[in-house]
Amino acid sequence: MTDTLTPVLSANWGTEESWTLEAYRAAGGYEAVGKALKMTPGEVTDLVKDSGLRGRGGAGFPTGMKWSFVPKDNPNPKYLVVNADESEPGTCKDMPLLLASPHTLVEGMIIASYAIDCHTAFVYIRGEVLHVIRRMQQAVAEAYDAGYLGTNILGSGYDLDIIVHAGAGAYICGEETALLDSLEGRRGQPRLRPPFPAVAGLYASPTVINNVESIASVPAIVKNGAAWFGSMGTEKSKGMTLYSLSGHVNRPGQFEAPLGITLRELLELSGGVRAGHELKFWTPGGSSTPILTAEHLDVPLDYEGMGGVGSMLGTKALQVFDETTSVVRTTLRWVEFYKHESCGKCTPCREGSWWLVQLLKSFEAGTAQDGDVDKLLDICDNMGGKSFCALADGAVACVTSAVRHFRDEFEAGYTTPAWEAFPYGRSALFEVNEKVEVHA
Amino acid sequence: MSGHEFQSFFPDSGEVDMSDTSTNIDETTMAELRELAGRYPRARSALLPMLHLVQSVDGRVSPAGVEACAEVLGITTAQVSGVATFYTMYRRRPGGTHHVGVCTTALCAVMGGDALLDSVSDKLGIHPDETTPDGRFSLERIECNAACDFAPVMMVNWEFMDNMTPARAEKLIDDLADGKEVTSTRGATITSWREAERVLAGFPDGRADEGPSAGEASLLGKSIAEANSWTAPNPEDLK
Numbered sequence: 154m155t156d157t158l159t160p161v162l163s164a165n166w167g168t169e170e171s172w173t174l175e176a177y178r179a180a181g182g183y184e185a186v187g188k189a190l191k192m193t194p195g196e197v198t199d200l201v202k203d204s205g206l207r208g209r210g211g212a213g214f215p216t217g218m219k220w221s222f223v224p225k226d227n228p229n230p231k232y233l234v235v236n237a238d239e240s241e242p243g244t245c246k247d248m249p250l251l252l253a254s255p256h257t258l259v260e261g262m263i264i265a266s267y268a269i270d271c272h273t274a275f276v277y278i279r280g281e282v283l284h285v286i287r288r289m290q291q292a293v294a295e296a297y298d299a300g301y302l303g304t305n306i307l308g309s310g311y312d313l314d315i316i317v318h319a320g321a322g323a324y325i326c327g328e329e330t331a332l333l334d335s336l337e338g339r340r341g342q343p344r345l346r347p348p349f350p351a352v353a354g355l356y357a358s359p360t361v362i363n364n365v366e367s368i369a370s371v372p373a374i375v376k377n378g379a380a381w382f383g384s385m386g387t388e389k390s391k392g393m394t395l396y397s398l399s400g401h402v403n404r405p406g407q408f409e410a411p412l413g414i415t416l417r418e419l420l421e422l423s424g425g426v427r428a429g430h431e432l433k434f435w436t437p438g439g440s441s442t443p444i445l446t447a448e449h450l451d452v453p454l455d456y457e458g459m460g461g462v463g464s465m466l467g468t469k470a471l472q473v474f475d476e477t478t479s480v481v482r483t484t485l486r487w488v489e490f491y492k493h494e495s496c497g498k499c500t501p502c503r504e505g506s507w508w509l510v511q512l513l514k515s516f517e518a519g520t521a522q523d524g525d526v527d528k529l530l531d532i533c534d535n536m537g538g539k540s541f542c543a544l545a546d547g548a549v550a551c552v553t554s555a556v557r558h559f560r561d562e563f564e565a566g567y568t569t570p571a572w573e574a575f576p577y578g579r580s581a582l583f584e585v586n587e588k589v590e591v592h593a
Numbered sequence: 594m595s596g597h598e599f600q601s602f603f604p605d606s607g608e609v610d611m612s613d614t615s616t617n618i619d620e621t622t623m624a625e626l627r628e629l630a631g632r633y634p635r636a637r638s639a640l641l642p643m644l645h646l647v648q649s650v651d652g653r654v655s656p657a658g659v660e661a662c663a664e665v666l667g668i669t670t671a672q673v674s675g676v677a678t679f680y681t682m683y684r685r686r687p688g689g690t691h692h693v694g695v696c697t698t699a700l701c702a703v704m705g706g707d708a709l710l711d712s713v714s715d716k717l718g719i720h721p722d723e724t725t726p727d728g729r730f731s732l733e734r735i736e737c738n739a740a741c742d743f744a745p746v747m748m749v750n751w752e753f754m755d756n757m758t759p760a761r762a763e764k765l766i767d768d769l770a771d772g773k774e775v776t777s778t779r780g781a782t783i784t785s786w787r788e789a790e791r792v793l794a795g796f797p798d799g800r801a802d803e804g805p806s807a808g809e810a811s812l813l814g815k816s817i818a819e820a821n822s823w824t825a826p827n828p829e830d831l832k
Contacts, residue, residue: 171806242736249808252806283751290801338638340679406742408817487698580704
């Protein structure tokens with residue numbers, strides 16, 4: 154029986170100058186690289202496969218299997234691209250990881266690059282996090298100076314360069330093919346697949362794209378073994394992971410636990426929903442994962458558990474909202490986000506997200522027409538699964554799940570403004586002078 | 594005219610502002626743009642960092658900056674403009690010395706972000722997407738900035754200002770206006786938006802060692818684990 158919380162990735166957070174090479178090495182860092190470079194690339198890939206590590210960025214695809222899709226006979230260079238574009242509403246795990254321990258990612262990138270025979274790797278960080286980028290830039294420079302990057306790493310004959318790349322404000326660039334277009338210096342718009350990036354990715358060459366947390370988990374797996382990793386978590390969702398608790402809870406924060414912990418357990422650890430209030434709805438993994446309610450408190454927070462109740466594990470961003478919160482208002486804000494971030498390539502997403510926002514604004518203002526809930530769902534039906542990427546699916550998921558659980562609140566939008574039914578100041582953490590919300 | 598007036602759904606989605614042709618781009622800038630292009634296997638990959646550098650020099654994506662990028666990369670100015678207008682961090686008009694962002698995506702909005710934006714807007718006397726007449730502050734209604742466990746979130750020059758309240762925001766703005774030293778809750782001493790853009794372009798400013806390792810919320814799970822003596826399994830026990 155493993156402990157309730159199992160800090161591995163977060164074990165060195167908060168320690169003296171934890172972001173420096175010296176502190177990272179003092180905590181046992183870079184031991185895994187030495188070990189991996191003595192194995193064959195194939196053995197490293199097999200080890201990660203055996204561990205059962207699945208992608209921590211949302212989709213949950215087995216990481217080792219992704220690496221094994223890189224064709225060995227392709228004459229082009231192979232590339233590793235780490236997705237540090239963390240922008241999914243509610244998601245806030247990769248940024249603290251990179252702020253506190255950027256070398257964990259650098260070490261993971263060296264091992265992963267070695268496994269797929271890559272000699273140039275990239276980390277694409279969203280641009281709006283200056284200090285995270287500073288720490289990452291410095292960590293890479295330190296790693297070069299120490300001989301962990303560059304030519305003939307640790308005398309192994311293996312060469313690797315890492316390029317730290319800042320984005321410029323576009324949620325869509327978290328979508329892997331849009332990220333590649335952006336990294337090629339273009340507008341970040343998703344590509345049609347196939348071909349998949351493993352075959353034709355960056356510069357039309359074989360490319361592996363992994364989330365920060367996925368790659369950061371690799372050094373611990375190499376160091377401690379696949380069995381160790383698999384001793385945490387559940388049958389199909391193995392290992393430890395970062396859960397991010399935010400919203401109306403007494404103590405929000407990051408919790409590193411074996412996959413399969415429940416929201417009830419996490420709420421107990423964080424002192425529960427704020428005093429005098431009760432849970433109304435929550436997201437398991439960002440706004441693109443269908444919302445759940447108090448009836449789902451005991452469902453394991455793993456890939457299968459969340460899938461089984463019609464949602465997704467996603468990024469494990471648990472956003473908790475109490476009974477003061479208007480579902481209509483919250484849904485509108487999420488959909489406004491998707492509208493703004495739709496890249497405009499596919500018509501159902503570009504147009505549909507506009508229509509959804511306009512309709513949801515009328516629900517919020519209490520001026521929706523009788524039958525508009527069905528119209529809302531009809532628009533969703535015309536958007537979901539009809540675009541190149543999953544952005545529209547995310548927009549649709551938050552609307553359809555909100556209507557599924559709180560249809561009466563939407564129907565109240567035929568007559569009553571949301572700010573009258575749920576005075577907005579009551580949801581805030583500080584005293585707010587009530588005034589009628591009118592936004593353009 | 595037929596009497597039918599086309600109304601754009603994107604009233605503010607104009608092109609690069611060609612009316613202001615002023616620029617500070619000189620030979621040093623050109624050399625740095627070429628250096629950025631040389632860091633990538635294919636030069637065009639440097640376009641986003643190059644545009645960050647243009648902003649740090651000219652305070653916006655200037656017509657001269659677009660031409661400089663096009664020249665260095667051997668692509669057309671239309672291709673550069675197409676990229677510059679896609680990403681929200683690129684400005685078409687000069688911003689303030691300090692760029693203030695208030696998150697109003699769902700969770701922050703509900704937790705007080707809407708009220709915070711109102712109060713910051715009142716304090717500065719400008720709406721989002723505007724700059725104060727003295728050029729000291731610009732304001733933006735930002736989207737989720739990956740700090741939800743520190744909501745409501747505000748950013749100054751893309752540095753975290755966690756757990757913000759209207760009162761704290763007011764003091765912060767006063768201090769910045771008075772030229773006092775202001776520090777990010779999880780970052781460095783606040784410099785300026787232009788200096789921040791230079792770091793994003795890929796020219797470090799030597800401030801990585803400032804600020805804490807982690808915020809309190811980031812350490813919550815770890816501290817609870819320590820208090821309970823909870824750890825990951827010992828690999829030796831599995832052998």
